[in-house]
Amino acid sequence: MASNVTVGNATINGYNPANDTNVATFLSVVVVAWSCAFIAACLRFYTRAILVRSFGKDDVFMVMAVLFGIGGFVCWIICCKNGYGRRQRYVPRDELSIVLEAQFYESVLEASFAFGFLKISIALSLLRLNRGGRWYKRILWTLIGFTCFYTLFAFITFLTFCRPISGQWERTPGTKCYNKELYRDFGLFNAACNITTDVMFATLPVPLIWSLQLQRRTRIYLIAILSGGYFAVALGVAKAVFIIAFVHERDGTFRPWAPFFGALQLDMGIIAACAPTLRPLLGSLLKLSDHGNYKDANYYRAGKALDRIPKSGSEKRGYLRQNTASGVFVEGLTSPDPEKWAALNREKTSFTATVHNGGSVKDDASGEKPSIDEDAITHIPPDPDFKGIVKTTEFKVEK
Missing domain, CATH: 1.20.1070 (Rhopdopsin 7-helix transmembrane proteins)
Structure with a gap:
């Protein structure tokens, strides 16, 4: 061997x-x-x-x-x-x-x-x-x-x-x-x-x-x-x-x-x-999207939007409106009147929302002019994919 x-x-x-x-x-x-x-x-x-x-x-x-x-x-x-x-x-x-x-x-x-x-x-x-x-x-x-x-x-x-x-x-x-x-x-x-x-x-x-x-x-x-x-x-x-x-x-x-x-x-x-x-x-x-017409919900960017909302009073509640086609969060819609908010959600045309210390909302349809600087105005463009559903994110702002 x-x-x-x-x-x-x-x-x-x-x-x-x-x-x-x-x-x-x-x-x-x-x-x-x-x-x-x-x-x-x-x-x-x-x-x-x-x-x-x-x-x-x-x-x-x-x-x-x-x-x-x-x-x-x-x-x-x-x-x-x-x-x-x-x-x-x-x-x-x-x-x-x-x-x-x-x-x-x-x-x-x-x-x-x-x-x-x-x-x-x-x-x-x-x-x-x-x-x-x-x-x-x-x-x-x-x-x-x-x-x-x-x-x-x-x-x-x-x-x-x-x-x-x-x-x-x-x-x-x-x-x-x-x-x-x-x-x-x-x-x-x-x-x-x-x-x-x-x-x-x-x-x-x-x-x-x-x-x-x-x-x-x-x-x-x-x-x-x-x-x-x-x-x-x-x-x-x-x-x-x-x-x-x-x-x-x-x-x-x-x-x-x-x-x-x-x-x-x-x-x-x-x-x-x-x-x-x-x-x-x-x-x-x-097939992980929450809805076929929505892009991914960007909760981090929504949080960034909240950081820019004016803080006045002890507490505010409101909504961030999200464009259904772009997935972009709209900043600054605070404490709107419920009936007025429902009407805005049903509209298929663009509108402008502003926020100031009072926390109210003004829009084009009302005919009122903004009372704050133009930098605080958020314009929501027409949404071609709008089908009567608007995605919103509730927020709470504490002083």
Whole structure:
């Protein structure tokens, strides 16, 4: 029987361990996952900035998460080019040094800041729902503060592992590093924090979304998309398992499972966070619109309109009238007379509404001239798709 024993770098029976490589598998999976995440993010930015024009703070933080994710992805490519997927004892020392340096920057850019900005973006997006009451807001702001804490903690642990920092990829005389067990424990703490916030962000909005006055199909779609966060939780658990094995791993370049699952966790998190914002873009395709003649109801833009309504008196109630064709909210219809409001809703012609401190409404049909500046006048154009139904959003303004 032929021997299968390998001595040094010798080839026996046509097998050479120096030629073992997993790089194609790791690289293809990460490239596909990151491409999906990047496309989802770009579609989100287009939908928010161009389609519905409600680009907010949560989108700004998502941009930052994507930018840092790009940096981590570049580091991953460098690692694959110089040693990932190959047995460590056959990786030249200079290439191994490049791998370790790229791995360090990947940890800083991706495992700390990209995850941190992603979680803050998700929290700010959930704050847009604004239907959970005071406790809901307090929980989200607490999660934002907690995310900031463990993100900075992770960043500090990466910086202080070795002194000088370059000792992490090139050991020189005088280099001091704390032991691998402590480094593993810090990594486990960071992974546990990411898993905890993933579970919270995937679970917290479910009862609120189910209570929204939307089609059941739409609510199921949003809940299913947010449940994608549980896939990120599963990937985070897998990452934690391999962080535990980090201390005893002797072939980290051949099986870089911890950074591999970490990269996939970030990609899945971006996809899960961006998918709900694509409803205005995909609504007609997936039949998610609330009515065939209505575009997606932009509740965020309605909230922006409320911010510009003059606040006088202790309290006001009224409506934001939405054009059925354009989906644009009309600002400033406060406390109208019920009969007059009903008449305005039945009209198929354009009219102009104004708001002033008294909270009354004046229109073209009355023949009265506006008593305030023209900047406060909102003109409602004729709606070619008007069929006797006007979508309104009730609001309440408190002093």
